[in-house]
Amino acid sequence: MSERVRRIGRLRSTVRQTILLPSGRAAARVLSPIDRALQPGANLFNRFLGSYVGEVTGLQLGLLVAALVALATVPTWAPLFVGNYMRTLAVACIWSIFAMGWDIQSGYTGYISFGHSALSAAAGYTTALLAVTLSPVPSFWVTIPVSILAALVLGLLIGLPSLRLSGPYFSLVTFVAVLLFYRLTIGFSETLGGENGFQAVEVFTWDFTERYYLMLVPMLLVAAALTVVARSNVGTVLVAIRENERAVSAAGLDPTKFKLWSFALSSITMGIGGVLLAHFGGNVDPATFVVVDRSIEMIAMAVIGGMSSVLGPIGGAFLFVLLRDEILRLWFGHSTRWVMLWLLVLLVLVFARNGLFRWIWHAVGAVGGDRE
Amino acid sequence: MLDSILSILITGAMISALYALIAIGFTMIFGVGGVLNLAHGALIMAGAYVFVSLSRDVIWESVALPRLLVFPIAVGAIGLASYGLYAGLVRYIEDNPVITFLATVVVATMTTEIALGLFGDQPYAYTVVSGQASIAGTSVSYNDLAGFVLSWIAIGLLWYYITQTDGGRSILAASMSERGAQLTGVDLHSVRTRTWLIAGGLAGLAGIFLGGDQAATPLMWLNPLALAFIIVVIGGIGSIKGSIVAAYLIGYTETLTVSMLGQSFRGILSLVILLVVLFLLPQGLYGREYVHE
Numbered sequence: 001m002s003e004r005v006r007r008i009g010r011l012r013s014t015v016r017q018t019i020l021l022p023s024g025r026a027a028a029r030v031l032s033p034i035d036r037a038l039q040p041g042a043n044l045f046n047r048f049l050g051s052y053v054g055e056v057t058g059l060q061l062g063l064l065v066a067a068l069v070a071l072a073t074v075p076t077w078a079p080l081f082v083g084n085y086m087r088t089l090a091v092a093c094i095w096s097i098f099a100m101g102w103d104i105q106s107g108y109t110g111y112i113s114f115g116h117s118a119l120s121a122a123a124g125y126t127t128a129l130l131a132v133t134l135s136p137v138p139s140f141w142v143t144i145p146v147s148i149l150a151a152l153v154l155g156l157l158i159g160l161p162s163l164r165l166s167g168p169y170f171s172l173v174t175f176v177a178v179l180l181f182y183r184l185t186i187g188f189s190e191t192l193g194g195e196n197g198f199q200a201v202e203v204f205t206w207d208f209t210e211r212y213y214l215m216l217v218p219m220l221l222v223a224a225a226l227t228v229v230a231r232s233n234v235g236t237v238l239v240a241i242r243e244n245e246r247a248v249s250a251a252g253l254d255p256t257k258f259k260l261w262s263f264a265l266s267s268i269t270m271g272i273g274g275v276l277l278a279h280f281g282g283n284v285d286p287a288t289f290v291v292v293d294r295s296i297e298m299i300a301m302a303v304i305g306g307m308s309s310v311l312g313p314i315g316g317a318f319l320f321v322l323l324r325d326e327i328l329r330l331w332f333g334h335s336t337r338w339v340m341l342w343l344l345v346l347l348v349l350v351f352a353r354n355g356l357f358r359w360i361w362h363a364v365g366a367v368g369g370d371r372e
Numbered sequence: 373m374l375d376s377i378l379s380i381l382i383t384g385a386m387i388s389a390l391y392a393l394i395a396i397g398f399t400m401i402f403g404v405g406g407v408l409n410l411a412h413g414a415l416i417m418a419g420a421y422v423f424v425s426l427s428r429d430v431i432w433e434s435v436a437l438p439r440l441l442v443f444p445i446a447v448g449a450i451g452l453a454s455y456g457l458y459a460g461l462v463r464y465i466e467d468n469p470v471i472t473f474l475a476t477v478v479v480a481t482m483t484t485e486i487a488l489g490l491f492g493d494q495p496y497a498y499t500v501v502s503g504q505a506s507i508a509g510t511s512v513s514y515n516d517l518a519g520f521v522l523s524w525i526a527i528g529l530l531w532y533y534i535t536q537t538d539g540g541r542s543i544l545a546a547s548m549s550e551r552g553a554q555l556t557g558v559d560l561h562s563v564r565t566r567t568w569l570i571a572g573g574l575a576g577l578a579g580i581f582l583g584g585d586q587a588a589t590p591l592m593w594l595n596p597l598a599l600a601f602i603i604v605v606i607g608g609i610g611s612i613k614g615s616i617v618a619a620y621l622i623g624y625t626e627t628l629t630v631s632m633l634g635q636s637f638r639g640i641l642s643l644v645i646l647l648v649v650l651f652l653l654p655q656g657l658y659g660r661e662y663v664h665e
Contacts, residue, residue: 110470112470112473112474114477161647161650161651162650164654165650165654167469168402168408168469168473168609169605169609169650169654171408171473172408172601172604172605173605173646173647173650175598175601176598176601176602176643176646179594179598179639179643180640180643183637183638183639183640183643184640186636187636187637187640189636292594293481296477296478296481299474299477300474300478303474333489334488335485335486335488335489336485336489338481338482338485339482339485339486339489342478342479342481342482342485343482345478346461346475346478346479346482349465349471349474349475349478350461350464350465350471350475353468353471
């Protein structure tokens with residue numbers, strides 16, 4: 001058995017030696033002047049923001065700015081493509097929030113949760129219930145905070161008992177939490193809407209451009225906030241928990257407290273995403289929010305992008321949603337599309353465990369070589 | 373009153389037997405490799421579909437082999453599929469539990485989509501053994517009865533294999549301590565191969581009867597997998613005895629809930645039991661502590 005594993009390893013290193021490294025060097029030679037040209041900007045960025053969000057190299061800054069510009073100008077270029085890119089990209093923004101929310105808890109602490117769709121569902125269902133039961137529907141300024149609070153409460157309800165468990169037990173319990181939520185929506189279908197859910201939620205707007213920005217801006221704010229948190233002491237402790245939990249408690253810190261913090265942070269993020277998703281399409285039902293497939297999709301996005309980073313889940317979510325809703329749709333039927341997508345995720349899992357976008361980010365960062 | 377108690381006892385026993393099969397396979401793979409195989413549910417679904425597509429003309433026209441012949445083929449095929457999953461995917465990634473976790477989930481969702489593509493989302497009803505019997509005033513389908521009997525035969529054989537033969541004892545040894553087993557000359561590769569084959573076979577067996585009881589659908593993997601989770605966690609991850617006890621506990625709880633509260637509450641009580649057990653006995657009834665390596 002180990003013989004075959006070794007053979008695969010040899011194959012991988014041959015590919016590295018003969019294809020990847022030379023082409024990487026060639027790309028680096030082309031890119032390094034650009035990197036040098038952008039370096040003053042990067043120095044400025046590092047001086048003012050570096051301590052909060054991490055240092056960047058010139059090329060990394062260029063990439064970030066280019067991505068931001070591309071996202072901000074979507075309404076000008078999206079209509080040029082065949083397909084419904086405005087909608088797809090808006091959906092991708094929401095799923096980026098979900099993927100980041102999953103990642104700040106599971107990716108950073110290593111406690112893999114399968115239950116995150118229940119958290120976004122808590123927010124979505126609260127919004128729907130408020131809209132359905134209260135007769136003058138309260139304004140967004142009331143429903144949105146209440147819904148996010150509901151996600152936080154459910155997150156603590158799931159997190160408090162389950163974070164006492166370790167490893168697989170934690171994952172199993174969160175998986176069960178989603179199933180329990182799903183069963184409850186069916187069991188109490190009079191109050192929770194059953195299989196069909198609620199269609200009465202007021203959408204923010206049907207205008208494509210406006211709706212896109214309403215999804216993009218919160219996504220960027222969440223990303224910025226999570227980057228700051230992940231770069232702070234809290235983020236460091238969370239990674240330390242993943243690497244060696246005993247060492248964290250030996251250092252006099254209470255790992256459970258930090259795990260709960262990460263769960264709370266993640267719940268709030270999931271709540272924001274859930275509210276956006278509820279107001280995006282106007283319907284709140286188990287298939288959109290609760291079912292375990294949604295959790296698995298979030299996980300897949302975070303993993304193909306690169307776990308325990310902030311850019312990774314965003315990139316993964318955009319890649320995943322674009323492939324699912326636009327690119328693979330051009331060639332494949334419904335179920336073939338999903339099979340292809342999952343196959344891709346599987347390949348990334350096996351061959352690029354650290355995720356695609358994380359890898360790209362570090363490759364780009366390495367272009368100019370070390371400069372200390 | 374007595375009648376309904378008897379009826380709950382009998383129907384509960386039928387369904388619990390299948391749950392036990394599912395949970396044992398799941399827990400064996402965890403015990404030996406430390407791998408949580410979330411694709412176990414997909415094997416259950418595959419078992420039902422292999423059986424239905426060979427015994428009925430679902431994909432190929434006029435393929436309708438006799439069920440007695442199809443049954444062992446289907447069980448064997450799922451055993452092999454399970455081994456294929458190990459040999460083709462899991463063993464390259466088993467050093468990283470998180471990646472294994474995610475990869476097996478992805479395999480399960482992928483299998484669902486393949487089943488959707490091949491068979492559509494319509495359920496296929498079939499029976500393994502048709503007919504009804506009446507036991508103590510409760511009507512039981514021969515399908516469920518056969519599932520019950522075969523489940524206990526399979527569990528009996530497994531018990532005999534694990535406790536009485538060298539090959540089986542090496543599985544037991546590897547599940548207790550991999551290092552210790554290796555030091556005493558146990559071939560871990562062969563142990564893992566046999567474990568995955570056995571677990572797959574049990575999953576296939578359970579899948580065939582579950583499908584015969586309800587109907588084969590692409591989403592039928594999710595509930596059995598969730599049940600396997602619940603049962604295994606209650607019984608203690610890695611413990612076969614715990615799985616059997618917990619399977620019957622959960623099977624009876626479900627039958628009780630369904631007959632008292634109705635079909636839509638199926639499962640809710642089991643989940644509550646799970647939470648209670650986790651609070652009182654975090655390692656399950658017969659479990660040992662999970663060692664993170």
